Amino acid sequence: MKVSQILGDKSADVISIAQDNSIGEVVKLLSERRIGAIPVMKGEKLMGIISERDIVRGIAIRGGEVLEDSVGTLMTTSVITCTPNDTVEQLMIMMTERRIRHLPVLNEDKMVGMMSIGDLVKVRLQETEQEAEALKEYIAHA
Numbered sequence: 001m002k003v004s005q006i007l008g009d010k011s012a013d014v015i016s017i018a019q020d021n022s023i024g025e026v027v028k029l030l031s032e033r034r035i036g037a038i039p040v041m042k043g044e045k046l047m048g049i050i051s052e053r054d055i056v057r058g059i060a061i062r063g064g065e066v067l068e069d070s071v072g073t074l075m076t077t078s079v080i081t082c083t084p085n086d087t088v089e090q091l092m093i094m095m096t097e098r099r100i101r102h103l104p105v106l107n108e109d110k111m112v113g114m115m116s117i118g119d120l121v122k123v124r125l126q127e128t129e130q131e132a133e134a135l136k137e138y139i140a141h142a
Contacts, residue, residue: 001123003091003105004084007113014113016041017050019072023058026050026071037102039111040075046104046111048075081106082115088123091115 016039017026026038030052037051050071058066058074066074082091082103091103095117105113 001088001127002084003082003086003088003113003115006088006115006119006123007084007105010113010119014039014111016111017071018042019047019070019075021071022067023050023055023069023071023074024067027055027067036116037114039079039104039114040071041111044110046079046081046106046109048072048077049079049102049104050075051102079104083107084112088120092120092124095120 015029015033015035017029019040019042029038030036037049039046040048040050054074054076058069080094080098080100080103082105084105084107095101095103101117103115104111105115
């Protein structure tokens with residue numbers, strides 16, 4: 001299955017934040033939306049990504065004061081991305097090898113969505129259930 005198919009089932013809303021927003025604002029947004037990472041945008045250009053992991057590292061170094069810092073101070077700037085044509089299998093390998101849980105989806109340098117490890121696990125579970133049902137059907141009619 002391709003990323004484009006999964007994006008078709010998800011909300012078209014892509015939540016983002018700017019570099020000059022505070023880490024405290026990011027924390028609030030992550031909590032409200034029940035998500036683990038937010039792309040950092042400047043207009044339509046992807047500048048980075050800020051995740052729960054980035055924030056925890058910042059707190060470990062600077063304590064609670066980090067909540068007043070700007071997103072630009074903690075965000076990851078070397079963002080690994082994917083395209084709508086990538087497959088679930090490709091993303092699972094990429095996420096596992098690079099130990100990441102969120103991938104912005106870019107189509108010709110324009111952000112069109114986000115993929116999380118949770119999205120991929122959901123798809124794989126659905127595929128496994130469908131395969132099991134097909135095997136049961138095959139056995140029942142053999």
